[in-house]
Amino acid sequence: MKQPTFPMNAWYVAAWDAEIGRTLVSRTICNRKMVLYRKLDGTPVALEDACWHRLVPLSIGTLQGDDVRCGYHGMVFGPNGRCTHMPTQETINPSACVRAFPIEQRHRFLWVWPGDPAMADPALIPELPWPDDAEWAGDGSMTEVKADYRLVIDNLMDLTHETYVHASSIGNEALAEAPFDAYHGERTARVERWVLNEEAPPFWAGQLGKAGKTDRWQIINFLAPSVIYLEVGVAPAGTGAPEGDRSQGVDMRVLHLPTPSTEKSCYYFWAHLRNYNIADQGHTRRVLNAGGGIMLEDEEIIEAQQRAIDDHPDHVFYNLNIDAGSMWARRAIDRMIAKETAPVMAVAAE
Amino acid sequence: MSVGVLDRAGDAAADGWNHGRIDAIRDVTPTIREFTIALDRVPTCAPGSHLKVQVAAEGRSDHRSYSVVGATGTTIRIAVKRQPDSRGGSAYMWTLSIGDAIAVAAPRCDFPLTHGAPHYLLLAGGVGITPMVAMAEQLAKRGASLRMVYAARSAEEFAYRLELSELLGDRLALFAADESQSVNIATEIDRLPADGELYMCGPLGLMEAVRHAWEAAGRPRGKLRYETFGSSGSHPVQSFTVKVPRLNAEILVRENESMLDALEAAGVEVVFECRRGECGLCAIQIVELEGVVDHRDVFFSARQHRENTQLCACVSRIAGGSVTIDPAWRGDDAFAFASTNTIDGEHV
Numbered sequence: 001m002k003q004p005t006f007p008m009n010a011w012y013v014a015a016w017d018a019e020i021g022r023t024l025v026s027r028t029i030c031n032r033k034m035v036l037y038r039k040l041d042g043t044p045v046a047l048e049d050a051c052w053h054r055l056v057p058l059s060i061g062t063l064q065g066d067d068v069r070c071g072y073h074g075m076v077f078g079p080n081g082r083c084t085h086m087p088t089q090e091t092i093n094p095s096a097c098v099r100a101f102p103i104e105q106r107h108r109f110l111w112v113w114p115g116d117p118a119m120a121d122p123a124l125i126p127e128l129p130w131p132d133d134a135e136w137a138g139d140g141s142m143t144e145v146k147a148d149y150r151l152v153i154d155n156l157m158d159l160t161h162e163t164y165v166h167a168s169s170i171g172n173e174a175l176a177e178a179p180f181d182a183y184h185g186e187r188t189a190r191v192e193r194w195v196l197n198e199e200a201p202p203f204w205a206g207q208l209g210k211a212g213k214t215d216r217w218q219i220i221n222f223l224a225p226s227v228i229y230l231e232v233g234v235a236p237a238g239t240g241a242p243e244g245d246r247s248q249g250v251d252m253r254v255l256h257l258p259t260p261s262t263e264k265s266c267y268y269f270w271a272h273l274r275n276y277n278i279a280d281q282g283h284t285r286r287v288l289n290a291g292g293g294i295m296l297e298d299e300e301i302i303e304a305q306q307r308a309i310d311d312h313p314d315h316v317f318y319n320l321n322i323d324a325g326s327m328w329a330r331r332a333i334d335r336m337i338a339k340e341t342a343p344v345m346a347v348a349a350e
Numbered sequence: 351m352s353v354g355v356l357d358r359a360g361d362a363a364a365d366g367w368n369h370g371r372i373d374a375i376r377d378v379t380p381t382i383r384e385f386t387i388a389l390d391r392v393p394t395c396a397p398g399s400h401l402k403v404q405v406a407a408e409g410r411s412d413h414r415s416y417s418v419v420g421a422t423g424t425t426i427r428i429a430v431k432r433q434p435d436s437r438g439g440s441a442y443m444w445t446l447s448i449g450d451a452i453a454v455a456a457p458r459c460d461f462p463l464t465h466g467a468p469h470y471l472l473l474a475g476g477v478g479i480t481p482m483v484a485m486a487e488q489l490a491k492r493g494a495s496l497r498m499v500y501a502a503r504s505a506e507e508f509a510y511r512l513e514l515s516e517l518l519g520d521r522l523a524l525f526a527a528d529e530s531q532s533v534n535i536a537t538e539i540d541r542l543p544a545d546g547e548l549y550m551c552g553p554l555g556l557m558e559a560v561r562h563a564w565e566a567a568g569r570p571r572g573k574l575r576y577e578t579f580g581s582s583g584s585h586p587v588q589s590f591t592v593k594v595p596r597l598n599a600e601i602l603v604r605e606n607e608s609m610l611d612a613l614e615a616a617g618v619e620v621v622f623e624c625r626r627g628e629c630g631l632c633a634i635q636i637v638e639l640e641g642v643v644d645h646r647d648v649f650f651s652a653r654q655h656r657e658n659t660q661l662c663a664c665v666s667r668i669a670g671g672s673v674t675i676d677p678a679w680r681g682d683d684a685f686a687f688a689s690t691n692t693i694d695g696e697h698v
Contacts, residue, residue: 127688184619185682223687318460319623321630321649327621328678 005148006030006260007336008115010225011125013257013269014103015110016142020044024068026059028261030114034101035059039066045079046112048099052083058098107131109257109269115340126227130253130273137278139288140255140271143295147306149226149266150330152258155298156228157191157325159218165297169290174198175216184328186335189222191325197237203290204234207250207274213237214249220325224332230254250276254291264306270295367404367453372446373425378509379502382477383444384419384429387452395421397484398461398577401428404453407438412611414439415625417480417551417577418457419510420487426457429509431477438606460624461577463488467547470496471538473560475552476503481577482551483510490517497521499538501556504528535563547573553582554646562652576648578626583644585669590641593674594618603667610663618677620663627665634663634675641671 014029015036025036026049033049035058049057051070061071067084069076075096076085083096102113102120108131113120130136145152155161162171180193195216200208208214215238219231235241235249257269272287309315319327374386387401400415416428430443446452463470463485470489474482479500489496498518502508505526514522525531533556542548548569550560557578564574592601592609603612610632613620622632627647636643636659645655647662654660661673 123688127686181678183678183680183684185680185685188680188682188685188687190680190685221685221687223685227687314456316458319621319629319631321633324621324631324678327631331619331621 004337004341005150005263007225007333007340009113009119009340010115010336011104011111011113011120012226012259013109013267014046014112014259016140016269017105017108017110019142020110022063024059024061024063026057027267029101029112029267030260031262032101032114033057034112035068036103036110037063037068039079043079044103044105044110046101046103046110047077047079047081048101050098051075052077052096052098108271126223128227128229128255130229131255131271133273135278136253136273136275137280137284138252138271138273139284140269141288141292141295143268143270143299144261144265145258145268145299145302146265147302148264148309149258149260149268150333151302151305151309152256152266152268152298153222153226153228153329153333154323154326155302156230156256157189157220157222157329158322159191159193159220159230160322161301165301166294169203169294170201172199172201175201175218180322180325182324182328184332187224187332189325189328189332191218191220193218194242196242200234204250207252207276208234208236210236215239215241217241217246222325222329222332224329224336226258226260228256230256250274264310268295268299366455368456370403370426370452370454372448372450372452375446375448378429379507381507382429382431382509384427384509385443385446386425386427387454389424389426389454392424393421393426393457395426395457395484396459397463397488398481399457399459399484400461400481401426401457402455403428403443405439405442407442407607412438413455414443416443419480419483421457421484426454429477429480460628461549461551461575463549464547465492467545467573468495469543469546470494471542471546471548472496472498473533473535473538473548473550473552473556474498474500475550475556476501476507477509478550478552478556478577479509480551482549483514485549486514486517497523497541499523499525499533501525501527501531501533501552535559536567539563539567539569542569545573547575550574550576551578554578554648555582555584557648558652561648578628578648583646583665583667583669585642585644585667587667588670590668590670591672593638593672594677595637595674596676596679608664609661609667613663613677619679620677622664625664627662630662632663633660634677635660636673637676638674639668639671641673642669643667643673644669 012029014027020036021038027034034046035049036046038044049059053075056072058068058070062069067076067078074087077098078084081098081100083092086092102117104111104122106125107128111125160176163176174195178193178195180191183190197213200214214234216234222228233249233251235246239248241249253273255271259267261267272291277283370387370389373388376384378384395418399418401418402413402415404413416430419427419429430440432444433440461481472482486498525533557576587605589604601612601616603609620632623629630649643658643661644667646665649662
């Protein structure tokens, strides 16, 4: 059996809050086809995107109040997945239902749990407060990437690539030369890198708006299976940022949430939140545009990498010292997968 | 030409291990034994490949990688030096007899030959000859310009001497240490044309001398390729203690095991890749040192070795004494994601 590449029992971002409303949207999350919409009161719903009767996708049907009507023979399903109407019969077949997936709105994202619904505790949704915190401003988007979501994670856990992939905006030589530290927990990994007393690259020089050398930080925080937030910013060199005082600088939280769709595709949700100049909505748009450009550069590289991997199915990667962060991240993912795929021991009946 | 490949992806054998069988055994020197392993398929095996085999060391199942000497049809040859202070791999290999089963992974090549260099210098020290045999064969077949320099402890320690002499004639130069013959590395490098490439495999001391001379000659780094075996250092192997205050652990590393093995066995997680001191993934922070670090890796520079702030746990050792280290573990509580450690359903 092929080893799964993602755990099923986890909260995954399925959509931005504003992407889902009173229309039917189809998304495939961890190989599960889902139809997403909101009830009249705004509560989000995620149902299996296949009619119980003849498997036609419900997403090409219509919304009727809080229910979905299949576009083929008119069968209707409620937000809990139970069939509420069957055409040309007075009763409803008792077994008619589609699967309803646990779904929660938190931090401006809609999170779904594709695995065992009994385990879907909303308290397990990761704490990413910045998108709906009044002290922070910013926005984000979603990019569909034709690649294994773990390649996106690899990309983020070693930001050395910024020097080469994003040379015109956030990368420079000083970054690739700076040492880093990698730490981990059971489900977590962190890569921390400081570039002290160097010129800031163009994007960051613009954000800071002050001349002179800077201290730059890049702290990458990973939570298995697919949540990353970066603490990134610059401050005028020697103003105390490495010691913990970032107040003279500009600080961002950059969210990267690559949700596996299939083994070789993902929905890559991202956002840039800043704690400076927060009243300027133009600033939000400019950062969003810059972020979108950076994302295109990553997408191009990662999709090319996936194609190359497909061309070399037997190739085993040789990992280097700079890959420590992604190695810890992949170990954490593998641990979650191993827990789910461990053979179930038979328990003798008393 | 290969007519088939060991297909890891399509192989149902557990975790990519394939069934092999010892087909022939031959001592190529008093301390180096060659094993011919019969496989059930024709392997893809470029010169410079190594073969991962399963061994039993200290009663545990473990694996070791050995350079491939050559491959013919469905058989593959490796040669193993008997290491008196081995981690158990060579001792195990030397217990094998003809007909014994051995689990092997598909060969993997991390030491590939380039094509089209104007000249190749192959420099081997001791058992470092093993990957060089197939390299020399291929280069000779290609009609490439090449020279092989082969140094060993004594005349009887030249493995494959006959085969190589036949193949290379006066392109082979042998240096036996017990006859006071030594390789003049600087001269050898001087003889290389500007775009010539040097391939080197041998003990750490020789390799460091080669790296140093290469740099001193102002040669481009990319034209020097080397592979080492992490079994040689500047101090004899001794047991030592590793203190891990963060995990409240004190671990003894015995003579016949690596620090990486001892840490793993004690539950201290380390990421690693090559286990040969090359990739640098298992580099660990040194907090305090009582004793001398015997750096046996090629990942760190000479300057970093002198600094002594980190060591590669797979090959490097402490020459008597102890080292206090800080591994990468911080625990999930050190992260700001809330309530993250009960996802396995224990909270339900």
